[in-house]
Structures are given as structure tokens and as C-alpha cells.
Amino acid sequence: MSDATLKAMAERFLSALQHCQLLQMRVAQANADGITLVLPWSPAIVGNPQTGAVHGGALTTLMDTTCGMATLCVLPRFEVCPTLDLRIDYMHPAEAGKAIYGHAQCYRVTRDVIFTRGTAYQDDPAQPICQVVGTFMRLGQQIKGGIRFGNSLKEGGA
Template sequence: MDEQKRLAQANNFLQILPHCKKLGMKIITAADGKLTLELPYNPEISGMDPEGYIHGGILTTMMDTVCGFSITAALPQTEFCPTLDLRIDHMRRANNKGSIYAWAECYKITRSVCFTRGYAYQDDPNDPIVHCVATFMRSGKTWGAGGFVKIGSKEAIL
């Protein structure tokens, strides 16, 4: 699939997830199994910090989202894969000046589990804010009109 089509598909999917929409997240690059997510700065999501630095929970939310979407970009068909576990290491705080970018790749898919890793940065990808690893379970199901349905079935909408 070419990058533009994958990007449009990933952003359409992202917009139906209420929390991602509320935060104004946007996918800006989408290659096979690799994605970059952008989150604009918003003082409403800062932590207990007089300077308005973004809360760590938002970085976890970004990493969970981008790692999950990297699976969608790696599999031939969209599959519902809930998060099994996630670990995030904070190198430093995000500043209060601009967007945060989160990059992730799905580096291994087995019959039951997807393994992903990623990082988030602001100005320089070589100076990350956080590193993250996350694993996801494969369900064999996809999104249908009335609920989750078997991949490849007529009711599938993704």
C-alpha cells in the first residue's frame, strides 16, 4: 500500500477513537509497520508543574496509541489488538512550547502477540523525551458495524 493511502486510512481510524480525537492527535507519517503521531501542545493536559509541562500520562497515551497503530500499519488487514503491557521510561520532560511527536514500530508479529517499541521527541528525534516498549494481543477480529467481527467477514468496516 502506498504511504498516502495508508496515512489517510490511519487518520480516518484515529478520528473514530474519542480520546484521540479529543486530544487532537494526528498521524503524520505511515510506512510499513512504522508510524509518527503528532500531539499539539495544550495547557489543559499539563501536570502538577508551574511551567505547564505536559503530564506523563499523556506521553503514555501517545505511546499506547502509536504503538497500537504501528500494528495496523504492519498487518495486511486491520485487526483489533488490545494492549497486554506497556513500559515507558522518561529521559526528560516535554517542554511547553510545541507539538510532541511519537514514533513507533511493530518489529515482530507472531500468531498471538505483536511486539512494538517507540519513542517520543519534540525538536530532535535523537534527543527523545521517552522510550517505550509495548506488547499487544491479537484477537483475530476487526471492527464491524455492530461490534467486533471476524477478519474478512462481510460485516467488517475496516
């Protein structure tokens, strides 16, 4: 799959998640090595109005989604991959007023389960806000509507 095709599929996938749309999340980059999403700064992600500190839930959603979508980078075709487990460790707080990037890649792919890891950062990927490890179940294309949902994604249907 070309990087452009992969990025287009990732954008269609993300656009179907209302929850992520509210947060204005976008795909920044996607290729065989991994995926990067952006969470722009907005009132919707502020957890503490006095300080502008980000609500943990917004960051968690960013990283859950980023790790889950990293599975697109290693699968030949779209498959539904629900989260099996997710661990987030915050290294330092996000700075108010700046977009947050989430990057993730797959480090192990089995017939049923995909293992991913990633980080969130603002200016410098080497100074991560958090590091994340997540595991996702491959349901296959034929299971539970996988193929049809997959097709609609590839063909640009909602």
C-alpha cells in the same frame, strides 16, 4: 497496501478514539516501517498550570496509541489489537509549548502477538523524551467484531 491507504486507515482509526480527539492527536506519517503521531501543544495536556509541564497521562496516551497503531503497518488487513503490556521510560521532560511526536515500529510479529517499540520527541528524534516498548494481542479479523470494524474503517465508515 500503499502508504496513502495506510495513512488514511490510520486517520480513520484515530478519529474513532474520542480520548485521542480531545488531545487533538493526528497522524503525521505512516508506512511499512512505522507510524508517527503528533500531539499538539494545548491546555488539555498541561499537568502543572504553573510551569506548563505536560501531564504524564497525555504522553502515555500518545505512546500507547502510537505503539498500538504501529500494528497497522505490518498487518495485511485491519485487526483489533488490544494492549497486552506497555513500558514507558522517561529520559527527560517535554519542553512546554512545543508539539510532541510519537514514533513506533513493530520488531516482532507472531500469529497472536505483536511486539513494538518507539520513542517520543520534540525537536530531535535522537534526544527522546521517553522510550517505550509495547506488546499487542492480535484478535484476528473474525473475532469480536474485528471484520466488521475493520471493514467500516477501510470503507471510511465511522
